[in-house]
Amino acid sequence: MSTGLWLVGARGSVATTAVVGALAVRAGLAARNGLVTESPAFAEAGLPPLEGFVFGGHDVTAMPLAKRAEALGQAGVVPRHLPAVLADELDQVDARIRPGGRQEGETQAEHAARLAADIRSFAQASGVDRVVVVNVASTEPPAEPHPAHASLDALETALEQGATVLPTSSLYAYAALQAGSAFVDFTPSTGARLPALDELARRERLPYAGSDGKTGETLVKSTLAPMFQTRELHVQSWVGMNILGGGDGATLADPHASLSKTRSKGRSVAETLGYEVVAPVHIDNVPDMGEWKTAWDHIAFEGFLGVRMTMQFTWQGCDSALAAPLVLDLARLAARAAQAGESGPLPALGFFFKDPVASSEHRLATQYDVLVAWARDLAGRSA
Amino acid sequence: MSTGLWLVGARGSVATTAVVGALAVRAGLAARNGLVTESPAFAEAGLPPLEGFVFGGHDVTAMPLAKRAEALGQAGVVPRHLPAVLADELDQVDARIRPGGRQEGETQAEHAARLAADIRSFAQASGVDRVVVVNVASTEPPAEPHPAHASLDALETALEQGATVLPTSSLYAYAALQAGSAFVDFTPSTGARLPALDELARRERLPYAGSDGKTGETLVKSTLAPMFQTRELHVQSWVGMNILGGGDGATLADPHASLSKTRSKGRSVAETLGYEVVAPVHIDNVPDMGEWKTAWDHIAFEGFLGVRMTMQFTWQGCDSALAAPLVLDLARLAARAAQAGESGPLPALGFFFKDPVASSEHRLATQYDVLVAWARDLAGRSA
Amino acid sequence: MSTGLWLVGARGSVATTAVVGALAVRAGLAARNGLVTESPAFAEAGLPPLEGFVFGGHDVTAMPLAKRAEALGQAGVVPRHLPAVLADELDQVDARIRPGGRQEGETQAEHAARLAADIRSFAQASGVDRVVVVNVASTEPPAEPHPAHASLDALETALEQGATVLPTSSLYAYAALQAGSAFVDFTPSTGARLPALDELARRERLPYAGSDGKTGETLVKSTLAPMFQTRELHVQSWVGMNILGGGDGATLADPHASLSKTRSKGRSVAETLGYEVVAPVHIDNVPDMGEWKTAWDHIAFEGFLGVRMTMQFTWQGCDSALAAPLVLDLARLAARAAQAGESGPLPALGFFFKDPVASSEHRLATQYDVLVAWARDLAGRSA
Amino acid sequence: MSTGLWLVGARGSVATTAVVGALAVRAGLAARNGLVTESPAFAEAGLPPLEGFVFGGHDVTAMPLAKRAEALGQAGVVPRHLPAVLADELDQVDARIRPGGRQEGETQAEHAARLAADIRSFAQASGVDRVVVVNVASTEPPAEPHPAHASLDALETALEQGATVLPTSSLYAYAALQAGSAFVDFTPSTGARLPALDELARRERLPYAGSDGKTGETLVKSTLAPMFQTRELHVQSWVGMNILGGGDGATLADPHASLSKTRSKGRSVAETLGYEVVAPVHIDNVPDMGEWKTAWDHIAFEGFLGVRMTMQFTWQGCDSALAAPLVLDLARLAARAAQAGESGPLPALGFFFKDPVASSEHRLATQYDVLVAWARDLAGRSA
Ligand SMILES: NC(=O)c1ccc[n+]([C@@H]2O[C@H](COP(=O)([O-])OP(=O)(O)OC[C@H]3O[C@@H](n4cnc5c(N)ncnc54)[C@H](O)[C@@H]3O)[C@@H](O)[C@H]2O)c1
Ligand SMILES: NC(=O)c1ccc[n+]([C@@H]2O[C@H](COP(=O)([O-])OP(=O)(O)OC[C@H]3O[C@@H](n4cnc5c(N)ncnc54)[C@H](O)[C@@H]3O)[C@@H](O)[C@H]2O)c1
Ligand SMILES: NC(=O)c1ccc[n+]([C@@H]2O[C@H](COP(=O)([O-])OP(=O)(O)OC[C@H]3O[C@@H](n4cnc5c(N)ncnc54)[C@H](O)[C@@H]3O)[C@@H](O)[C@H]2O)c1
Ligand SMILES: NC(=O)c1ccc[n+]([C@@H]2O[C@H](COP(=O)([O-])OP(=O)(O)OC[C@H]3O[C@@H](n4cnc5c(N)ncnc54)[C@H](O)[C@@H]3O)[C@@H](O)[C@H]2O)c1
Ligand code: NA
Ligand code: NA
Known part of the structure; x- marks a missing residue:
């Protein structure tokens, strides 16, 4: 074919x-x-x-x-x-x-x-x-x-x-x-x-x-969120920060266009966990990043007896x-x-x-x- | 019962x-x-x-x-x-x-x-x-x-x-x-x-x-490794560093005892991916950490056309x-x-x-x- | 007295x-x-x-x-x-x-x-x-x-x-x-x-x-920026992300109030380095952080022969x-x-x-x- | 001349x-x-x-x-x-x-x-x-x-x-x-x-x-340690992990040669602060890193009224x-x-x-x- x-x-x-x-x-x-x-x-x-x-x-x-x-x-x-x-x-x-x-x-x-x-x-x-x-x-x-x-x-x-x-x-x-x-x-x-x-x-x-x-931060989110879910670890907040350059960075520097993206990025965590989570997502245009993107995520969660713990990750990827x-x-x-x-x-x-x-x-x-x-x-x- | x-x-x-x-x-x-x-x-x-x-x-x-x-x-x-x-x-x-x-x-x-x-x-x-x-x-x-x-x-x-x-x-x-x-x-x-x-x-x-x-670094490894595998992203190295205190930290300060642990921790990545990976794991006894553990992992992987990318995470958990x-x-x-x-x-x-x-x-x-x-x-x- | x-x-x-x-x-x-x-x-x-x-x-x-x-x-x-x-x-x-x-x-x-x-x-x-x-x-x-x-x-x-x-x-x-x-x-x-x-x-x-x-991210900025300056490493961008809760977090959730803060935070890097740098700063109110603040900074810089390198830090402090x-x-x-x-x-x-x-x-x-x-x-x- | x-x-x-x-x-x-x-x-x-x-x-x-x-x-x-x-x-x-x-x-x-x-x-x-x-x-x-x-x-x-x-x-x-x-x-x-x-x-x-x-982790250490010292923030531990490849990585894979390096790297923090600090340093040879080095440091310190806080940094540099x-x-x-x-x-x-x-x-x-x-x-x- x-x-x-x-x-x-x-x-x-x-x-x-x-x-x-x-x-x-x-x-x-x-x-x-x-x-x-x-x-x-x-x-x-x-x-x-x-x-x-x-x-x-x-x-x-x-x-x-x-x-x-x-x-x-x-x-x-x-x-x-x-x-x-x-x-x-x-x-x-x-x-x-x-x-x-x-x-x-x-x-x-x-x-x-x-x-x-x-x-x-x-x-x-x-x-x-x-x-x-x-x-x-x-x-x-x-x-x-x-x-x-x-x-x-x-x-x-x-x-x-x-x-x-x-x-x-x-x-x-x-x-x-x-x-x-x-x-x-x-x-x-x-x-x-x-x-x-x-x-x-x-x-x-x-x-x-x-x-x-789904190629970066959201890819990792959709991989990690089930871990918290199946282990019954209650996610309290999941903050995401993305910096990127290139054509996509320039487009998303427009807050209007960026809105489509942050909406799309914001859904997966709450939908996987089944409850609402404070989960702000930022996207910054940083022209010197060129075709590369770095995402930093900070996840706060509560375990047994209410003990509070955190996980952070950075993802340094070439988007294209x-x-x-x-x-x-x-x-x-x-x-x-x-x-x-x-x-x-x-x-x-x-x-x-x-x-x-x-x-x-x-x-x-x-x-x-x-x-x-x-x-x-x-x-x-x-x- | x-x-x-x-x-x-x-x-x-x-x-x-x-x-x-x-x-x-x-x-x-x-x-x-x-x-x-x-x-x-x-x-x-x-x-x-x-x-x-x-x-x-x-x-x-x-x-x-x-x-x-x-x-x-x-x-x-x-x-x-x-x-x-x-x-x-x-x-x-x-x-x-x-x-x-x-x-x-x-x-x-x-x-x-x-x-x-x-x-x-x-x-x-x-x-x-x-x-x-x-x-x-x-x-x-x-x-x-x-x-x-x-x-x-x-x-x-x-x-x-x-x-x-x-x-x-x-x-x-x-x-x-x-x-x-x-x-x-x-x-x-x-x-x-x-x-x-x-x-x-x-x-x-x-x-x-x-x-x-499986409560910390290895938990995350076993969650993330399948992401790299199913996305056909070739992991080149996966380095892990663990610092902890408490009784477990003191025990693992003995390199002999620590060996049981690092062996146990080292298996999952290669077994999941199906190929050998440079994956050193360190455990350090840092008494002031008390009952808390921080793990830092650095993952280098190769994507389409051989482009090299990295992911890092830190896990800050209360082990017990x-x-x-x-x-x-x-x-x-x-x-x-x-x-x-x-x-x-x-x-x-x-x-x-x-x-x-x-x-x-x-x-x-x-x-x-x-x-x-x-x-x-x-x-x-x-x- | x-x-x-x-x-x-x-x-x-x-x-x-x-x-x-x-x-x-x-x-x-x-x-x-x-x-x-x-x-x-x-x-x-x-x-x-x-x-x-x-x-x-x-x-x-x-x-x-x-x-x-x-x-x-x-x-x-x-x-x-x-x-x-x-x-x-x-x-x-x-x-x-x-x-x-x-x-x-x-x-x-x-x-x-x-x-x-x-x-x-x-x-x-x-x-x-x-x-x-x-x-x-x-x-x-x-x-x-x-x-x-x-x-x-x-x-x-x-x-x-x-x-x-x-x-x-x-x-x-x-x-x-x-x-x-x-x-x-x-x-x-x-x-x-x-x-x-x-x-x-x-x-x-x-x-x-x-x-x-000056107690957190800016404290670290004012410590690190001179290192880049005296080593003649050209900073290309310095992105900062702050998440905090508490009364200060709630106040700064108002973009108007937050403006005073991000302006104040934004000055030090360019003034120390002596040239303009892409340096966005975000502050997010994340109530579950309580009295604690986490800042993540990503610094991209250029060294000898234009080689591009990065430094990142996270600061996890108790603001008060x-x-x-x-x-x-x-x-x-x-x-x-x-x-x-x-x-x-x-x-x-x-x-x-x-x-x-x-x-x-x-x-x-x-x-x-x-x-x-x-x-x-x-x-x-x-x- | x-x-x-x-x-x-x-x-x-x-x-x-x-x-x-x-x-x-x-x-x-x-x-x-x-x-x-x-x-x-x-x-x-x-x-x-x-x-x-x-x-x-x-x-x-x-x-x-x-x-x-x-x-x-x-x-x-x-x-x-x-x-x-x-x-x-x-x-x-x-x-x-x-x-x-x-x-x-x-x-x-x-x-x-x-x-x-x-x-x-x-x-x-x-x-x-x-x-x-x-x-x-x-x-x-x-x-x-x-x-x-x-x-x-x-x-x-x-x-x-x-x-x-x-x-x-x-x-x-x-x-x-x-x-x-x-x-x-x-x-x-x-x-x-x-x-x-x-x-x-x-x-x-x-x-x-x-x-x-002094080009990487120790450069940053010697920049940050005075911040903790002048702010009277008591450093409790400072853990360093280095991964690198290249000729230097291969040489330092030999624990004997690596000893010269970790000794040299270990001095600055305690000498700057004026008191002893738990400060293990690791160096791992990770061949796929090639000429690049990543260092991760974790610093635990105590502030006013004994409150414990942490700072972490990663340094991703091209050593040569x-x-x-x-x-x-x-x-x-x-x-x-x-x-x-x-x-x-x-x-x-x-x-x-x-x-x-x-x-x-x-x-x-x-x-x-x-x-x-x-x-x-x-x-x-x-x-
Ligand atoms: N990892 C990723 O790169 C990734 C992931 C998810 C989604 N996306 C999306 O893929 C898209 C492309 O990303 P990119 O990095 O290649 O961006 P880019 O800016 O390099 O390319 C976009 C191209 O679209 C063209 N274009 C603009 N308006 C057009 C129109 N009306 N008709 C036809 N072409 C038009 C532009 O001229 C440009 O060549 C973006 O929407 C991005 O959000 C990318
Ligand atoms: N997240 C985790 O905490 C975690 C995860 C995986 C495995 N483990 C393992 O669980 C074990 C317990 O961890 P911990 O943090 O409670 O350590 P701990 O040092 O606080 O407790 C170990 C207990 O074992 C007792 N003990 C030692 N030798 C014994 C013997 N011969 N007979 C009976 N008791 C003996 C000690 O006196 C102590 O009370 C460790 O082997 C640790 O590696 C813990
Ligand atoms: N590390 C830090 O905590 C730090 C660093 C730099 C600056 N600051 C600044 O210090 C200030 C206090 O921070 P905080 O964490 O204690 O905040 P907070 O919200 O806990 O306390 C602010 C107090 O100010 C009071 N207040 C509000 N309006 C007032 C008015 N018109 N007259 C008198 N009191 C009034 C509030 O009732 C409250 O008790 C903030 O402006 C913050 O930006 C704090
Ligand atoms: N940022 C940095 O790169 C940095 C920082 C501090 C110190 N150093 C030190 O600089 C040195 C060089 O680092 P590199 O990355 O170029 O290593 P490299 O392995 O690429 O180069 C070392 C060179 O020394 C040569 N050599 C080995 N034994 C020799 C001998 N007996 N006589 C003459 N030459 C000999 C080797 O053949 C090789 O060409 C190392 O000792 C390293 O620890 C490097
Ligand atoms: Na859907
Ligand atoms: Na001034």
Whole structure:
């Protein structure tokens, strides 16, 4: 099965790292570290091999992919020498990246139609069996509610009337589904999480997944919170502080955009523990951190006879290096899900997300068990 | 079901905290925080209630239990006012603590017989249905291998001949099993983990469990290591540093005794990950830490395309406050297992231990699932 | 020399801890740990001994001092048994605490006159040689500028006209100076830092000092920043995160009040290094922290050939236990300065403050050298 | 003034980084970050400019300097592109590196004579005004005491008799002084710290300095300890844990060699505070750390009324990037001291060392003041 991976935000750090990495792995220039779906547990699931992927996408910047890759090499996100070695292939991908922004005078309906047409042309030109769209564009502020979100009918009527009713991420989701593609939201933006789009996905028999890749502090939270829970240690407060630079840091310096992120980050602890916890989360843009993020968490908990204890951790990660393999994993899994006929939300992919659609399970180990069971089930289904 | 809990090392920090805690909970003076078996998952398992426990034990020090409790109150391990409130009940328990050390001129066989007689007298005098022996005495150095450990026959022949062949912890295990009691080793000492004693346990149809309560650094290790494993993040090194005071700190200041502990602590990471990792563990006696322990761990790992990242954590715990509820949990579980006719090692209790007998499963979440499944199974069995 | 210490915010944590501590030291119930002026370097400076201090103050709460002390004992800020032992003496101090808030219908001039009268009555009744006023009341939001702040004339004219022009902390400073007392501001509030009040202090030949006691994160900052500076290691960012509970935590949960604090905290690093640094500071109210504060700082710096390195620290302190001895030190030093005829700001006391008046020296070691030199100079002056 | 810098251990990480850095700075390819003597405070001291330095040295490995530099570029110790740019110049330095090990059949006297001859030839061939020898070779185990160390007479008699009495580092110091060069020991090895060598230095009117460059954990210790001291906060314990890889890590994996280092690291805290402190220091070789070191320190201290608090820090440094500029600083300062006629130990250079010769001053800020004062004094002396 050959698969097209269409990246929204295709020239960003995460997208570029994913493309460089896939090309490098394919060329035998890098190991498969960090790719969840390359472990033996997924061997029988019939996932499309990385080798058969073709890449394209939308972005609003014109900075060529090869140049972005070069910068990521300098920053230590990808091996220094790789971008030069892969320059030609990166240029080929770059040629398949289309402008994503709304054009002067375009209605939102026309905008959506153009985006969907881009995806369809890509599918045809590249001859792939199936396209998966993954959103890795800049995080949006939380969306304003609108009545047109409530049903597909309401949405289509509004769009036909020339109204602007969807946040951009949802417009991409709409276009993806219209173009017959599964949609995965790696960001905390709204994406497909609107009743109208859920309806569309089910009507088109397409699956969607999200939201917000779980790659750092929240990953650790969802690993540690069950320890406190099963040991009956009562968490009193869980404070998180994140510092990061790069494009994501700059975006999140806007308190409005940051709100989507802190909301998404804040849920897992209380939902896992089953009680409310004082759990403030801060995100600071510290430009000198570049593509690196440091998180510090302070957890206060109460044990037997009310004794108070604390745990702290620091996580020093390279965000895009953590995110990129998951984007590839998700593309493989979503493509296979589409092929196997799944439609609507894919709660079994919660392992990858801070705020999983159609699931309130945040415990990482349990999420993994669910994922593996689902993959096993796929194994038995028609290819 | 009334149960006797016979504590080896009954005047130590862990034992005293367990007794104070059980008495306080029973008297409605404290919540059940930190007690794993008080969660709904264990409600149907038929475990003997804390309320029905009678306490006794062996120790080699004469310091009265109430005085030890007083000191733990000063140190913040138990609420300051509790020891005075419970003084009379503590004195009653203290009256049931027997000298555990070997007496002048005693052979090891005679020593074992005396210890077993102490346990039997306790059972009779207190009229309990069943006694569980839990070892919370000072950690021993690793034991010397001896041919008499290989089978029950060889062991009994050697003891009859007046030989000294068992490390003290194993002598207690031998005495416990002879007295018809299940045996739980909360320390890293040898305890029941000798072929001869395993044979004895099976012959007597008694269960045993261990080893080395998992309450701090190793607890966190066994929680975090699966995260790295399922995310395919390759751990390159995992360094651990522990500082603690108290009786346990003083014992572990002896490099010989400390070796049992660092061996026990060192296993889980490599066994979970499935490959060798540079994982040195240090333990330092820092007397001013008193009953508190701080652990610092530094984990270096490699992600996608070989990018190197790190995670660090510090754990600031009160060791006895973490251990004591587990001792009570284990007593309840082992008593129920004995009643249900289980014999030999209890791998399902691995959730509680650094170095679980008859199991190489270290993943905390998986251990919890196993424990809960086992408890559910118990529910269906005769009381 | 007998001295009166008049505490604004006399029933707060810092004030209560200072009073309990002074009484305990005097009664031989506690050591002089944490008291800077008890070190040999100050032996010859002619400072009034702690033994000769009488305490009084203003507050707006009615909670008795002995009860506040009891709560601090429970929280581990002062030894548990002390409050009961000192109950009678605490009640005597409590009887000298006067209501500080503005009364119905009072103009600000009348309010100030009443506060000054309280201080004068205290001086007379207790027969002390001299009174020092120290502000340890809740932190105010940053004050609005007002033309009446510009000169003593303008201020007095405005007050005579019944206007409300001073922030509360400055009203206390005004009253103190009117009553012939030196004024020390241990908070980041405006206090005496207005041209009008500076003029008043000089006219009355009274010294004043401040602002904002340096007891935690900023203390460490002012210690570490010179290391980076003298080693020519270029600091790129210095991020600080503070979590605390208690009364101070609750006050600073108000972003307005917190602004005074983060401004005060933010200055030292750039002023020491001599260049601008990305240095965000956060303060979170985490009620379960009680009287304890944890700060986490992350410092990124560049060394030889541009190599990037990091340092992190966590500080886990009991704020009032750190602040209280400094309040006593400052009272001793300010009393002696007044006696020696110093008037206007006391930059030599910068060692104690986050934002020292009349000084931009933040390097702790240098501040200490300046302080000791000043104390030596005092030694030679008339008592 | 042109100066020769003769590096013992010239192909090690520190030496190579120093040479690469000096060449890069000289060529305008790098800034002067991290060079203490480039700050304005040293502008008038008459120090020889980096531009006039010629490099040579001894080593026991044959790995070419350019190759070592290449590896340091890969490891991120020096900018990746520099080694290639500087390859020719590095080869020229490499050609001036002589074998340092003892040859088959050589007595120690002959060995010393050969080493001294190498230094003299270098001086002549390069035409420099003066040579400074800096020891940056692998750390030795602590030396065995020997009667021949007690005086120059005793030493020379023993050497003449063909005896082997000096540890290698002292042999280098002896050779350096014989060759008319100042000697600086950047390692914890014995070096010039023997009465016999002190006598030789004074007789030859040559200065020497050491020991053990202060670049990480101890640097921070010597910065923080005075804070606790001047604030009268009583330190109860100060635990240090160091993990590092590279050549230094491998050497210190030998507990014997590591002993020199932990001794050297252990002194500063107690000497600064003036009382004994529980202060264990560990060093672990963790090969995957490469040229990077992480230190974690845990400090427990007691404040007012005995309240116990803690501070922790982690330091994540690139050891050679921290050490190399200090080696260049020391070469400049020692050359100027020799020129100015100083002889014997140079306690004014204590700022640079963990275990400063002829000084027990460890407080970094004070050491800096002493250094700057000394540099100012040099300014007035003949060039
Ligand atoms: N570990 C991680 O990196 C991680 C984890 C979870 C979520 N995410 C999310 O992934 C997203 C990408 O992160 P990044 O670090 O690559 O950020 P980035 O800023 O480097 O890249 C974002 C890209 O999106 C593009 N973009 C912006 N608006 C667009 C639009 N309307 N249409 C198309 N493209 C648009 C930008 O031009 C840019 O190239 C962010 O939303 C981030 O929050 C990342
Ligand atoms: N979190 C934890 O506290 C924890 C976790 C895992 C394991 N453990 C283990 O539990 C044990 C108890 O820890 P602790 O902190 O209570 O130590 P402790 O030193 O306070 O108590 C040990 C007790 O054992 C007694 N003892 C020593 N030798 C004995 C003998 N031969 N017979 C009978 N009693 C003997 C001592 O007198 C003392 O009262 C240790 O082995 C420790 O390693 C504790
Ligand atoms: N380490 C430290 O504790 C530290 C360091 C620097 C500065 N400070 C400052 O010291 C002050 C006191 O801290 P705290 O922890 O004791 O706080 P707190 O909340 O416990 O005490 C403040 C007291 O001030 C009183 N108060 C409020 N408004 C008043 C008014 N108008 N007149 C008189 N009294 C008034 C309150 O009733 C309360 O009793 C705060 O401003 C804090 O920022 C404390
Ligand atoms: N921050 C720092 O890097 C730092 C700080 C203080 C002290 N030091 C000390 O500096 C020294 C060098 O550290 P490094 O990281 O460069 O180590 P390294 O192992 O990279 O280099 C040591 C060099 O010394 C050479 N050598 C060994 N024995 C020798 C001998 N007998 N004669 C001549 N050369 C010999 C080795 O071949 C090697 O090239 C070590 O002793 C270290 O403890 C380093
Ligand atoms: Na959800
Ligand atoms: Na100032």
